[in-house]
Amino acid sequence: MKLMEGGSAPGEEGAPRGAAEEVLLSGLFGLAPALKPNYALSLTRGAELLMRRQDAAVAVVASSSAPVSALSLADCIGCYAFQRHDGPEPSAAYFTVFCYPFKKSWWDSGASRHRVAKTFCVLASAEAEENRRVAETWARTIRELALPPSPKLAGATNGLLPRPCRVMVLLNPQSGSGRALPLFRSQVQPMLTEANIAFDLFVTEKPTHAWDLVREEDMSRWDALVAMAGDGLLYEMINGIMERPDWRSVTQKPLCILPGGSGNALAASLNHYAGKGNFVKEDLLINCTYFLCKGLHEPMDLVSLRTASGRRLFSCLSFGWGFVSDVDIASERYRKLGSARFTVGTFQLLTTLQVYKGRLSYLPADEQSPASDSSFPTGTQNCPSAEHHQHHQGSFDNGTLPVRILLPPVPPSPREGGDLEDSLLVPFEQPVPKHWTVVPEEEFVSIVCIYQSHLGADLILAPNAKLCDDAIHLFYLTAGVSRMAMVKIFMAMERGTHLTLNNPYLHYVPVKAFRLEPLEPKGFMTVDGEVLACQPVQGQIHRRLTRIISGPSEGLGPLRKEC
Numbered sequence: 335m336k337l338m339e340g341g342s343a344p345g346e347e348g349a350p351r352g353a354a355e356e357v358l359l360s361g362l363f364g365l366a367p368a369l370k371p372n373y374a375l376s377l378t379r380g381a382e383l384l385m386r387r388q389d390a391a392v393a394v395v396a397s398s399s400a401p402v403s404a405l406s407l408a409d410c411i412g413c414y415a416f417q418r419h420d421g422p423e424p425s426a427a428y429f430t431v432f433c434y435p436f437k438k439s440w441w442d443s444g445a446s447r448h449r450v451a452k453t454f455c456v457l458a459s460a461e462a463e464e465n466r467r468v469a470e471t472w473a474r475t476i477r478e479l480a481l482p483p484s485p486k487l488a489g490a491t492n493g494l495l496p497r498p499c500r501v502m503v504l505l506n507p508q509s510g511s512g513r514a515l516p517l518f519r520s521q522v523q524p525m526l527t528e529a530n531i532a533f534d535l536f537v538t539e540k541p542t543h544a545w546d547l548v549r550e551e552d553m554s555r556w557d558a559l560v561a562m563a564g565d566g567l568l569y570e571m572i573n574g575i576m577e578r579p580d581w582r583s584v585t586q587k588p589l590c591i592l593p594g595g596s597g598n599a600l601a602a603s604l605n606h607y608a609g610k611g612n613f614v615k616e617d618l619l620i621n622c623t624y625f626l627c628k629g630l631h632e633p634m635d636l637v638s639l640r641t642a643s644g645r646r647l648f649s650c651l652s653f654g655w656g657f658v659s660d661v662d663i664a665s666e667r668y669r670k671l672g673s674a675r676f677t678v679g680t681f682q683l684l685t686t687l688q689v690y691k692g693r694l695s696y697l698p699a700d701e702q703s704p705a706s707d708s709s710f711p712t713g714t715q716n717c718p719s720a721e722h723h724q725h726h727q728g729s730f731d732n733g734t735l736p737v738r739i740l741l742p743p744v745p746p747s748p749r750e751g752g753d754l755e756d757s758l759l760v761p762f763e764q765p766v767p768k769h770w771t772v773v774p775e776e777e778f779v780s781i782v783c784i785y786q787s788h789l790g791a792d793l794i795l796a797p798n799a800k801l802c803d804d805a806i807h808l809f810y811l812t813a814g815v816s817r818m819a820m821v822k823i824f825m826a827m828e829r830g831t832h833l834t835l836n837n838p839y840l841h842y843v844p845v846k847a848f849r850l851e852p853l854e855p856k857g858f859m860t861v862d863g864e865v866l867a868c869q870p871v872q873g874q875i876h877r878r879l880t881r882i883i884s885g886p887s888e889g890l891g892p893l894r895k896e897c
């Protein structure tokens with residue numbers, strides 16, 4: 335084996351041209367189950383593991399004319415070395431590399447990630463210790479080369495999970511079609527083991543369980559907080575964090591979503607930002623688990639929402655009223671259909687298209703805000719929803735009203751660093767500031783404030799949205815839009831091209847804050863897909879309030895641009 339010395343570290347900028355081909359390690363190994371060397375391996379600075387089959391044990395790797403196959407370590411989630419004292423050759427050592435490259439399926443035109451694991455046998459020496467040392471050198475170098483590009487670069491806001499690390503996993507066994515737990519066991523858990531990520535699994539037993547767990551648990555035990563569920567569980571976790579006295583530090587602990595729900599909008603958005611096409615179902619789950627295994631995290635904006643009834647909620651995805659929210663709620667009964675529930679719900683509600691009367695105002699994203707001295711003050715009355723205990727869960731359109739589950743109030747605790755002020759909002763008793771825009775129409779079919787690209791796994795409502803673009807993407811459909819036009823809009827939304835239809839009833843404006851005052855209590859509102867009673871609501875964006883595990887983006891250089 336030959337270890338090249340000198341040069342810059344893997345992932346470091348400024349490497350000379352041609353440095354990618356530079357061979358860092360090379361050697362002859364047996365591809366398990368073979369013990370005898372039958373493969374020549376070389377590991378390049380450009381993070382490729384080149385493998386050339388040898389007909390016989392040839393000493394000089396480069397002289398072979400056999401075809402070379404390559405594993406890109408960008409797809410690698412882990413590598414470890416080991417010895418088997420009960421194996422056929424006690425002095426042999428091994429290293430196994432785990433990769434998840436994209437591969438086309440014969441039944442599908444798109445490519446998705448598939449597992450490739452290769453184990454190589456090191457038998458260069460008669461000494462077990464020497465073979466172990468070689469296997470460990472290879473495993474360590476492969477792991478280093480597999481790291482996403484270094485977050486040390488200037489202006490970077492990205493971070494990496496430490497290794498080894500431990501994460502908290504909250505899993506909702508009821509989310510989606512109810513398969514989150516078996517999917518975690520069969521798909522996610524093996525990948526976490528391969529990536530050397532330990533976890534503590536909490537299976538939620540009821541609504542608000544995740545909220546309460548995240549608010550109460552000692553967070554120093556974990557390096558990241560993972561939701562294996564739909565978007566609703568992550569929403570609960572975020573609100574649990576924001577109720578903690580130490581919320582300022584805990585919001586810097588990366589969150590992660592592993593899609594187990596039916597909408598999976600945040601997971602689909604993260605996948606979209608990474609530039610890898612539109613995945614659904616298990617392909618999306620494997621890609622998001624791959625993101626977690628790679629460990630890259632970056633800042634994410636949150637929206638602070640305030641209701642006229644005095645609640646304060648934090649939202650990572652969307653707030654809505656009207657058609658889109660009603661589809662979300664009404665299609666609950668078709669939960670077993672997975673994401674198809676939204677298509678069924680859309681066609682069902684189109685037959686009885688409703689109009690919602692309300693006053694909508696907003697602060698455009700490009701408007702400079704004059705200093706306000708009447709913004710929402712800090713203080714315990716503004717603690718993130720001490721009233722979340724009035725949790726609404728329920729069905730709609732089947733004659734039953736949402737059930738209110740009342741839990742005991744939580745005593746206010748002193749909050750380290752105070753509360754987060756909503757500097758752009760004024761109390762509901764006051765009119766919106768003069769520099770805000772008040773929408774002249776007061777009859778709507780649907781209003782959606784979205785802060786990520788996707789409304790569902792295959793609905794791209796805001797294709798230009800980013801994790802931290804400091805904007806709420808406000809979409810509203812005014813009354814008068816025909817059913818046929820709505821079908822066209824929703825079909826175009828599958829490709830994110832609905833705005834190119836130039837439908838005069840469909841409006842889009844990026845904003846920093848909004849206020850919605852229903853003129854009649856009709857239907858329900860939704861926050862990240864969860865039900866909220868219809869009432870006046872206002873909200874503002876908070877830039878980079880939390881962090882989220884995201885995908886290494888393709889084609890944007892070593893690091894995404896600073897946001």
Ligand SMILES: Nc1ncnc2c1ncn2[C@@H]1O[C@H](COP(=O)(O)OP(=O)(O)OP(=O)(O)O)[C@@H](O)[C@H]1O
Nearest residue numbers: 509510538539541563564565566567595596597598
């Ligand atoms: N064990 C449980 N039983 C019933 N409800 C639960 C349980 N655990 C969590 N919940 C509640 O289920 C609701 C929905 O959860 P989640 O978002 O995970 O799934 P989903 O609605 O299927 O997904 P999506 O938001 O993608 O459609 C949340 O309000 C959550 O509080």
